[in-house]
Amino acid sequence: MKAPPFNYTRADHLAEVFELLIQHGADAKILAGGQSLMPALNMRLSSPALLIDISRLGDHAPQLTAIRLQGACLHIGALATHAEVGASPVIRKHFPLLADAATHIAHPPIRNRGTFGGSLATADPAAEWPACCVALDAQIVLTSKSGSRQIAAREFFQGIYTTALQPDEIITEVIFPVPGEGWRQAFVELARRRGDYAIAGVAALAKVDGSAINDLHLAFLGVGDKPVLAVETSRVFVSKGFSDSSLRDAQQALAIEIDPAADLYTSAAAKRHLAQVLAGRVMKQLLAA
Amino acid sequence: MDMNDILETTFTLNGETVTRRVPVRQNLVDFLREAMGLTGTHIGCEHGVCGACTVRINGEIVRGCLVLAVQVEGRSVETIEGLTDSGEIADLQQAFHTRNALQCGFCTPGMLLTAQDLARKSPQASREEIREHIAGNLCRCTGYQAIVDAVVSVMRKRCEAAADGNSRHD
Numbered sequence: 275m276k277a278p279p280f281n282y283t284r285a286d287h288l289a290e291v292f293e294l295l296i297q298h299g300a301d302a303k304i305l306a307g308g309q310s311l312m313p314a315l316n317m318r319l320s321s322p323a324l325l326i327d328i329s330r331l332g333d334h335a336p337q338l339t340a341i342r343l344q345g346a347c348l349h350i351g352a353l354a355t356h357a358e359v360g361a362s363p364v365i366r367k368h369f370p371l372l373a374d375a376a377t378h379i380a381h382p383p384i385r386n387r388g389t390f391g392g393s394l395a396t397a398d399p400a401a402e403w404p405a406c407c408v409a410l411d412a413q414i415v416l417t418s419k420s421g422s423r424q425i426a427a428r429e430f431f432q433g434i435y436t437t438a439l440q441p442d443e444i445i446t447e448v449i450f451p452v453p454g455e456g457w458r459q460a461f462v463e464l465a466r467r468r469g470d471y472a473i474a475g476v477a478a479l480a481k482v483d484g485s486a487i488n489d490l491h492l493a494f495l496g497v498g499d500k501p502v503l504a505v506e507t508s509r510v511f512v513s514k515g516f517s518d519s520s521l522r523d524a525q526q527a528l529a530i531e532i533d534p535a536a537d538l539y540t541s542a543a544a545k546r547h548l549a550q551v552l553a554g555r556v557m558k559q560l561l562a563a
Numbered sequence: 564m565d566m567n568d569i570l571e572t573t574f575t576l577n578g579e580t581v582t583r584r585v586p587v588r589q590n591l592v593d594f595l596r597e598a599m600g601l602t603g604t605h606i607g608c609e610h611g612v613c614g615a616c617t618v619r620i621n622g623e624i625v626r627g628c629l630v631l632a633v634q635v636e637g638r639s640v641e642t643i644e645g646l647t648d649s650g651e652i653a654d655l656q657q658a659f660h661t662r663n664a665l666q667c668g669f670c671t672p673g674m675l676l677t678a679q680d681l682a683r684k685s686p687q688a689s690r691e692e693i694r695e696h697i698a699g700n701l702c703r704c705t706g707y708q709a710i711v712d713a714v715v716s717v718m719r720k721r722c723e724a725a726a727d728g729n730s731r732h733d
Contacts, residue, residue, distance in 0.1 A: 275609060281568055282587035282633060305631075312590070312629040313610035325587075327634065357623075381699025382680065384611060386623045387630070469698050 277315035284327040287334055288446075292419035294326050295442045302326055304444060306353060309380070309388035310396045328444070329353065329389075338446060341365060348450040352391025356403075357382070359390055368452050371410065371459035371477055375402040378461070381469045391445040394430070397437045397500065400472045402463070404431055405501040409477035409493035410450050410459075417446040424449070431500035456488075457481050460559040462552050463495075466539065472496040473540050474548045478556045485561070487511050492556065497534040497549045504531050507553060516557050525550040574635045576601075577645030585632045592616040594632035595642060603643035603672050607701070614700030617673035618642050624680045643672035652679050654720065658713040666704035674700045678714045686722055690715060 285291045294302055303322035305311055306329055314320040331353060332339035338351040341362045348368060350359060359365055360376025379385055379393075379402055393403040394414060407414070407427035414430050416423055416439060427448075430438045439445070453459070463475030474496040481489035490508040493501050506527040514520035534545035573582040576599065583598055590609075595601045595618070607613035609628045616627035619641040646652045652675055658664070665671045674697060681688050681696040688696070693714050694707070702710060 276593070277588045277590070279568065279588055282570065282631070283567070284633075284636070308629055308631070308634075309611060309626075312631075315588075316590070316609045316628065325631075327631075329634065380611075381614070382677070382696060383614070383617055383624045383626050383699060384629070387625050467698065468695060 275316055275318055277312070278318055278321040280315075280322055281324045282327065283324065284330060286330060288331060288417065288444075289419075291326055291328055291331070291444060292442065294324070295444075296419060298324050299441050304328055304395070306392040306395075307355065307388040308392075309384050310392065310398065343368070343452070346452050348452055350390050350448045350450070352389060352394075352445045352447055354390045356380075356385035356388050356390065356393070360385065369410070369450065369459065371461050371479065372406055374459075374461040375406050375463075375477065378402055378463045378465070378468075378472070378475070390448065394427075394448065395437065395439060395445050397431055397433075397435050398471075399434055399499055399501070400475075400496040402461075402472070402475065402477075402495065405475065405477045405493040405495035406461070407448060407450075408501040408503050409479050409491045410453075411479075411491065413449040414445055415447045415449065416440070416443040418443040422446065427501075428503060434499040436500075453479065456483060458560050460556050462556045462559060464548055464552065473537075474534075474545055474552055476549070476552045476556045478560055480560045482560065485515060487515060487561075492553065494528075494532060494549055494552075497532040497545050499535070502532050504528055504553075506531050511557060516561055521554050521557070524553055528553055570633045570636075572633050572636050574637060575639040577641055577648065587631065587633050589632050590628050591618065591630045591632045591635060591640070592627035595627065595640075598632075601642050601644050603647075605669055605672060607669070612699075612701070613670070614673040614677065614697075615670055617676045617700065619676065619680075624676055643675060646676065646679065655679060655682070655713070655717050658717045659710070662709045662713040662716070664705060664709040664713040665702075670700055670702040670704075674702065674710060678710075678717075682714070682718050682721065686718060686725070688718065693718075 301323040305325045305327045338353045340351045356376050356379045366373045393401050412427040413424045458480050460478045464473045477493045479491045490512050492504045492508050507524045510524040510527050534542045536542045569584050572585045592604050592606050595604050605615035607615035611626045611629045618627045620638050677697050677700050
């Protein structure tokens, strides 16, 4: 189908975006990469009165597209594309989790246009970036006319397509603490075909010393209404290490921690089972690294 | 700053500068087909799943159905017609023909742009990498085998030609 009628304006500066958001509120939609918004428009699932195109803001504000190390933190500009994140040498070096996850996001033409900030603002529970941000304990920078605030990714996602973003705010960048010596990362996902929406997936950050797991952050996607930080599951592996018996205990903890809803193809029970399988796979990958 | 439902848009289309008044809600494929008469770019699913509408913007492949035509202001757009006229993919087109890598042809323009994208970026890509790269382009006729064969054969020939060219200059 074709998109419903709307007005359109291309913003050159953030200040214009803030004025428009104040003026139009919920009648306006932000257009960044458009790889979720355009399908929603074409399927008439969304009918905003105004599209505010922010895709050119980077021309005047390079930090909005930049991927850079600053001190002990990585900053990803909200308008960096999935392809840019996946190919960034800094990210490949310090955040292999993000580089791996990028290859699971749809297909190359979509990765060339979809943006990091756009994925977070959309907050699809099956999306890769939100789970990665939760596993890595990222801070999301939200900016409005009155200034910027930071919120932990672990607080930002509130439910399906629902976040802590206020109507007058946009995401401007995301900040990740660079893991130091001894930290490992892994990403595993199941989809019916490569590039399809995930049935389930998990992003993992672990501090490993020999066979000891000293710290672990497992964030699951596709098994709840938002990314799920599996605290109890992680605790089992940290206290007992990784073995067949600890895996069984962790899988039991996980079954309680997640509450997946069935989708068109996969029942809730199957999703719960697959998440348990992925827990084992991601641990093996972490420990093999 | 104006708010509009029609916007004058200037961009480069297959190497030529064009300026048109564009309805803001029109996607790029519809604009190319209806306003510019370039019907080689096809419209399949209209929500980014099938890949039939693949075009290049500033050298990168994108879904034409997920870009508004007004968003290409100041950009360079290349379609299957442009790639055909320049001869950039003549060998790929010949290989698709020779190996019967198309039947109805609906997916072919998008498939060619996507294959060329990989051939430019990783000329030595494996069969698996080719499958991965074209995974977002759906073909309901061929079962993909012949398409992958055609792409493999072209990439191999191009690598051989590049190696020959290099050794001649040694």
